[in-house]
Amino acid sequence: MRKSIISMQWLFPGDYMGFTRRQVLGGIAGLAVVGLGAGGARIWLARPQVAAEHDYELIAAPMDLELVPGHQTPALVYGHRFPGFEIRGRQGDWLRVRFTNKLDQPTTIHWHGIRLPIEMDGVPYISQPPIPPGQSFIYQFKTPDAGSYWYHPHLMSSEQLGRGLVGPLIIDEREPSGFTQEKILCLKTWHVDEQGAFTAFSVPREAAREGTRGSLSTINGVATPVIELPAGQVTRVRLLNLDNTVTYRLNLPGCEAKIYAIDGHPVEPRDFVDQYWIGPGMRLELAIRGPAAGQELSMRDGVVRLATIRGVEPTKAGSADWPAALPANPVSEPDLEKAETINFKFEWVGAMTDYSQGQQAPSLWQINGVAWQGGEEHKHSGPPLAKLELGKSYIFTLRNMTQYQHPIHLHGMTFKVLDSNRRKIIPYYSDTYLLGKNETARVALVADNPGLWMFHCHVIDHMETGLMGTIAVGDAWCG
Structure with missing residues (x-):
């Protein structure tokens, strides 16, 4: 049964012909010759099972990034950008992603944190064959839980994740959450030298210890960025650790902040105090009240500044009130007495x-x-x-x-x-x-x-x- 399910998911480059232009996620210029326009488009003319806004085309391909000013880094990205294209779904709905591999090596996609059928889990040889260069695979599954998740390969991971194949997957609550504004912050430390060239992603001596650390810490691909928040208003800030190795000791001195969800799942809102250790693959959802207009605070990893948080005059209506707790996800409660x-x-x-x-x-x-x-x-x-x-x-x-x-x-x-x-x-x-x-x-x-x-x-x-x-x-x- 599993083999037949998997084989039905495979598509080949010729299937691109006849697309309608819709939701763009892919993106390399060479695909324009087959009618993908600015780099990707929706496929299928009718899909009653999947809502149009949750139906995606995604391409993995090489792309140069300017991580170090004045230098180019030969990265790998999803959707012609870093972080990879933001994929959004809605709790309880179907999500469909038709993925095409434009790398020169096989790959897969694992949907980190999502409860889904094994055939969609993206682990080579366990749940699917590796996707060869130039070929495609359709990932389709329901999303039972709202929250912050992410996607990445599960093949040649040190190199493929290390070179940038990571992206956010956000599943919205079925009803309004109470938040009116949102920021997604993807944490990643790159293995690059002063000229932007990649260094070793895994060194045995370091792999036998804490892991091989990179040298350039970024948020959304930018070193020490300025994050603007509307002054006095509460913003939902989704923090995703997409790094190969680094555990960030996140702290926000002077910020008014509360924790609303951990690894996608809601918790009773609590004050953010001291610091939170967010390891590779982990996520944290905060509510942060923006500082006064013009005031600057820091987001830190221990004592190292990751970003500057700056209060700016609001440009749209928002709220200064802390929203109510997010609704719990439908996770089965374990029976501890019989476990x-x-x-x-x-x-x-x-x-x-x-x-x-x-x-x-x-x-x-x-x-x-x-x-x-x-x-x-x-x-x-x-x-x-x-x-x-x-x-x-x-x-x-x-x-x-x-x-x-x-x-x-x-x-x-x-x-x-x-x-x-x-x-x-x-x-x-x-x-x-x-x-x-x-x-x-x-x-x-x-x-x-x-x-x-x-x-x-x-x-x-x-x-x-x-x-x-x-x-x-x-x-x-x-x-």
């Missing part, structure tokens, strides 16, 4: 494998004594880390046996963060938990989505050097 507990240990292997010939990523990390083999470029036939019964509740005990942080991400399902031995937790729903050094935390979930789901650290070169595995739900794995 089965499964333990996961995240460990350093202890010795690097031979990496001298560059044939395979080294094994540096492991989960429960098993390191993922072959990076993402080859089939992985090993057994899953755990087999879950469909519909049953589980508690995962996550134990970090190392001195480095690991943002642990689960595909296909949402878990409830329960508690930690290192810090106080107000329980909340998420798909990515930042597991601190030597920390033990517990998360709970209902195994309500059948499939073979990836479970990994979102520090990309940790993932590619072993800190990844699969979780089987239902009869997804019958080895």
Whole structure:
């Protein structure tokens, strides 16, 4: 059954002929010869299942960016821009994205944080074949949860994410949220030198530690930008960490701000105080009241300035009041009394494998004594880390046996963060938990989505050097 579903999604370049001009997401000049105009267009003349505003054409292609003033960086982007084109859907509706690969290497798209069918998850060899250069694939799924999400490849990830293949995916609430203004801020630190040339995305010595850090921090592709907020009015600010490696210690000295959602899921609004550690793959939704017109405040990573927040005279009607809490997403509540507990240990292997010939990523990390083999470029036939019964509740005990942080991400399902031995937790729903050094935390979930789901650290070169595995739900794995 899965093979037939996947094969129906494939399209080829010839299918572009006869498009109607509509919602533009793709964009390379060479496509104009087949009638795509300014770089992409809607396809299909009638789609009763998908509303027109949630029906997209998306192209991945090379593009030079001026990250370092006066220099060009040979990036890879979605929709001829960085961050990648903002894709928006509405909670409970269908979303369709016809994706075309104009890179010189295969790729996929993973929809980070979205609960969807396994066939749409974008993991090579697990949920779909890699999409070759010049070919297309239709991603189509319902979006059950409102919130801030993002999309990226799940193949050759260090390079493809490192070179810029990341983009925001925003799912709006079905009813008005109470916010009248919004900003989307994508955090990324680039692996570039002073001339804008890329440096190594993954260095084994660094991959065996915190991960290989870049040198140039940006927000929406700009170093230390000025973010203008209407003075005295409340703006919804969506912060997305799209970086390969860096955990940002976000702080906003002097700002009036409240937290409204974590990793896409609403929480009871609370004051933003001190700092919030936002690891790779994680998202944070804030309400920020703009400072007085002309006043400037800072957004920082620890003591390092990421951006300047400047109050400006409002140009449209807004509100100075804090909106009510966002409506909860329809996530199944785990039955903690009946839940089965499964333990996961995240460990350093202890010795690097031979990496001298560059044939395979080294094994540096492991989960429960098993390191993922072959990076993402080859089939992985090993057994899953755990087999879950469909519909049953589980508690995962996550134990970090190392001195480095690991943002642990689960595909296909949402878990409830329960508690930690290192810090106080107000329980909340998420798909990515930042597991601190030597920390033990517990998360709970209902195994309500059948499939073979990836479970990994979102520090990309940790993932590619072993800190990844699969979780089987239902009869997804019958080895």
